[in-house]
Amino acid sequence: MLNKNFGTRKLLLAGCIFSVFLTGCQTMKERVLDSSADGQTSVELRAIQSRSFDTADKAKTMRSVIATLQDLGFVVDKADLDLGSVSATKLSGYALRMTVNVRPGATGKTMIVRANAQYNTTAVTDPKPYQDFFVSLQKSMFLTANNVD
Template sequence: MKKIYIMIMALAMTFILNGCASPDYSQYYKLSPEHLQVRQVQTRIYETNDEEQLLTASTHVLQDLGYIVEKTDFDLGFLTCYKDREAIEADQVVGRFLVALLAGVDIGNDVAQRIKVTLVISSIKDNPNKKVVRVSFVRAVTNTHNVTRYELILEPAIYQDFFNKLSQSVFLTAEKI
């Protein structure tokens, strides 16, 4: 009886001490191979020392694109905004119907999405007359089962369109047009 008690205690101590071991977090800090490409698409450098003007121009461009501003911090050079849209697609509805018909399972389909934009402006350490603008677009898609998934939008055309409009806005603002 005493041997069983000692074995149970030893086993319990093993589990307790194993739970105190430090997990390996190094895998969480590894960047994917395409990370640099994504960053290049999301980032542009502007020849200006007026961070406030750049943030104001960014706000105007996003509002013109239909986004609602959530938060702006001129001291930090930070802006967040969002736009709500429908996410219903005909091919997804047909696919849902076929799966329900053949398998008898309702997989749900996307019904709503919120596109969130985060924009950060920072200075280049060696050159105060240049500002770095980094913007990211993220979709939060909700389906008929009220399950939400998040996707980073990586389509270069969206970023290119934003930066083209921002460049025009910065030029017009600088020329007071």
């Protein structure tokens, strides 16, 4: 009888452990796909933060990103061409930090630019700052492509 009880307990323990792992996996899935406070999913936010530009020149794109950030009143803190990353801060009554990453697109004929803004330590999910940045960047990219000073 003792041997049968031991086997049942072992099976019950294994079932409990398995259910904990299942619950953990489900929780992780919900966090990844969960929406932010304003109802946006991470996929929707990434769509707001990213744009594709028809150029294969990473260096020109990086220069345009830096010029655009400076035109918008940001001070560039770090820029790394190899990583394709630019970090800048805007200190006009508030602390807005913007990090922009530039990487080649899948075809190699485009550059993907992704901007990530933070107000103090809170991620900016409002589309307006990103739209303003990308409108200015698009103008800068156009002027650069057409050699207009």
